[in-house]
Amino acid sequence: MLLLSVAIYGSHAPLLTLCKVDGAIPFSSTSVVVLVELTKLALSLLFLLVGAQEPPGAALSWRHAVPFALSALLYAANNNLVVHMQLFMDPSTFQVLSNLKIVSTALLYSLLLRRRLGWRRWLALLLLLAAGVAYSCGGLRGHGDPGGMRLHVTPVGLLLLSVYCLISGLSAVYTEAILKSQALPLSLQNIFLYFFGVLLNLLGSVWSGMEGGFLEGFSPWVLLVVLSQALNGLIMSVVMKHSSNITRLFVISCSILVNALLSVVLFNLQLTLLFFMAVACIGLAVYLYYGVT
Numbered sequence: 001m002l003l004l005s006v007a008i009y010g011s012h013a014p015l016l017t018l019c020k021v022d023g024a025i026p027f028s029s030t031s032v033v034v035l036v037e038l039t040k041l042a043l044s045l046l047f048l049l050v051g052a053q054e055p056p057g058a059a060l061s062w063r064h065a066v067p068f069a070l071s072a073l074l075y076a077a078n079n080n081l082v083v084h085m086q087l088f089m090d091p092s093t094f095q096v097l098s099n100l101k102i103v104s105t106a107l108l109y110s111l112l113l114r115r116r117l118g119w120r121r122w123l124a125l126l127l128l129l130a131a132g133v134a135y136s137c138g139g140l141r142g143h144g145d146p147g148g149m150r151l152h153v154t155p156v157g158l159l160l161l162s163v164y165c166l167i168s169g170l171s172a173v174y175t176e177a178i179l180k181s182q183a184l185p186l187s188l189q190n191i192f193l194y195f196f197g198v199l200l201n202l203l204g205s206v207w208s209g210m211e212g213g214f215l216e217g218f219s220p221w222v223l224l225v226v227l228s229q230a231l232n233g234l235i236m237s238v239v240m241k242h243s244s245n246i247t248r249l250f251v252i253s254c255s256i257l258v259n260a261l262l263s264v265v266l267f268n269l270q271l272t273l274l275f276f277m278a279v280a281c282i283g284l285a286v287y288l289y290y291g292v293t
Helices: 002-019 029-050 067-085 091-112 119-138 155-181 186-208 220-242 245-267 273-291
Strands: none
Touching (some): 002 220, 067 186, 091 245, 119 245, 155 220, 220 245, 245 273
């Protein structure tokens, strides 16, 4: 299951590239987000109906569902923040600096869930951060591209980035806490979460307005993106319920390998020294966090 999640994370960016028409994304990102949430909700209902679920440990109440509204709100806010941040920094800068959410998630995980992380584990997480930064700074390069890169970000961009990292970590840690605190089947908890997710994203799409049709620009590649992201969301809920957000961070970092492989095969990009540095950092991080007692 973790390997499948690594593959999905790693293939997301190449799939989006394959969706482009004349170098531009032809569909509405809002439509994709709504469809992903709807798909996750439908799959959760299906799993609840056909799965051999044990009865809940307590009588169901609206109090079980309400906490997931905040999770959905935090996720929706973060998704919208990513879009607005692009106005105050270039995409390369965002790709590099967004790796700071590894640190924010680990800090909130340790503080809010009271999980003590020793120095070896903190070092492992810092290595994950270093791997993400190294790969984002130039782990892949096209033929004829210059070797260096310039970063551009405004003070407002830095402020929004800080808020993004905080909300990203908070949403993940808060959701993990809810999933583990309730004696309910995971599929039922997912139904609560994705119901609010669908509702909030639909309201957001109506509020912002949508040019063209809801499915305008869709192709089989886009549908594959929707299905893969929905499946990955369900896998991550299993990870947070039965493991932790730290495992999720390692899955995301390891997806660099899949992303690089697909980029080389599909788009004829070249691996650079920074890619191999990132791989080394990830390998050492896995050893320090899981292999050293």
